[in-house]
Amino acid sequence: xxxxxxxxxxxxxxxxxxxxxxxxxxxxxxxxxxxxxxxxxxxxxxxxxxxxxxxxxxxxxxxxxxxxxxxxxxxxxxxxxxxxxxxxxxxxxxxxxxxxxxxxxxxxxxxxxxxxxxxxxxxxxxxxxxxxxxxxxxxxxxxxxxxxxxxxxxxxxxxxxxxxxxxxxxxxxxxxxxxxxxxxxxxxxxxxxxxxxxxxxxxxxxxxxxxxxxxxxxxxxxxxxxxxxxxxxxxxxxxxxxxxxxxxxxxxxxxxxxxxxxxxxxxxxxxxxxxxxxxxxxxxxxxxxxxxxxxxxxx
Numbered sequence: 001x002x003x004x005x006x007x008x009x010x011x012x013x014x015x016x017x018x019x020x021x022x023x024x025x026x027x028x029x030x031x032x033x034x035x036x037x038x039x040x041x042x043x044x045x046x047x048x049x050x051x052x053x054x055x056x057x058x059x060x061x062x063x064x065x066x067x068x069x070x071x072x073x074x075x076x077x078x079x080x081x082x083x084x085x086x087x088x089x090x091x092x093x094x095x096x097x098x099x100x101x102x103x104x105x106x107x108x109x110x111x112x113x114x115x116x117x118x119x120x121x122x123x124x125x126x127x128x129x130x131x132x133x134x135x136x137x138x139x140x141x142x143x144x145x146x147x148x149x150x151x152x153x154x155x156x157x158x159x160x161x162x163x164x165x166x167x168x169x170x171x172x173x174x175x176x177x178x179x180x181x182x183x184x185x186x187x188x189x190x191x192x193x194x195x196x197x198x199x200x201x202x203x204x205x206x207x208x209x210x211x212x213x214x215x216x217x218x219x220x221x222x223x224x225x226x227x228x229x230x231x232x233x234x235x236x237x238x239x240x241x242x243x244x245x246x247x248x249x250x251x252x253x254x255x256x257x258x259x260x261x262x263x264x265x266x267x268x269x270x271x272x273x274x275x276x277x278x279x280x281x282x283x284x285x286x287x288x289x290x291x292x293x294x295x296x297x298x299x
Contacts, residue, residue, distance in 0.1 A: 056075075073191075097137045106193075131156060191204060212290045230256060
């Protein structure tokens, strides 16, 4: 039986939204200075400046534009210092966020499409002149001024030392564990801090890309314990935006779901499952089994 329900009663279902955390609280003790080594003996690097710290809204004094993105993920402060050897000059930045999920979220937005990954903390990448990694609620950035072999070695060595000093988890945010394991396109995990798919109420959305047959899909999930985000989305959809694609029954809770025909993203299927708003971009009947199997696994 083909059935398509657009949660006509969801607005009544929505009750007061309760807060949902993005992970453990700040594991640092309030200062980042202890994670800046005085020396890095492997590369004869030494810290040659005072540690400078920029808190809250003063971030704009340190970075040239883009401070708003950092605040989207719960930025607290950044501390920075210069390192130097006879051959190399480096800068070490430690960005503190309110939660590990916030730190990973900002990191995921900085990671390039085809990164050279490194095994530090939760995850990291190397660009030739810089290395970024995240551990706990800290995003660490080691930045050089050229791409020589000496600079690359020094960057890796200092980053490895800092990773050993930083506290906090080296596990990826737990929400990613709810995604299916088959068909994963590697290095595509992201946390979109705000305005996912252009919707202001879709915040802290966890996404991952998949190869399913000849299709490339993006699955997404976010906390929506009372259905408020889905209800808000429903109110934004006009009749012309509703997809003509037929839906096989999908195992959403209470059959609360919607299907949107988007000229840019393709068909978007979303619905409620166990207190989460889950969905897929580029949905079609050819991949409904993949989606249905995922929803069933969340039961």
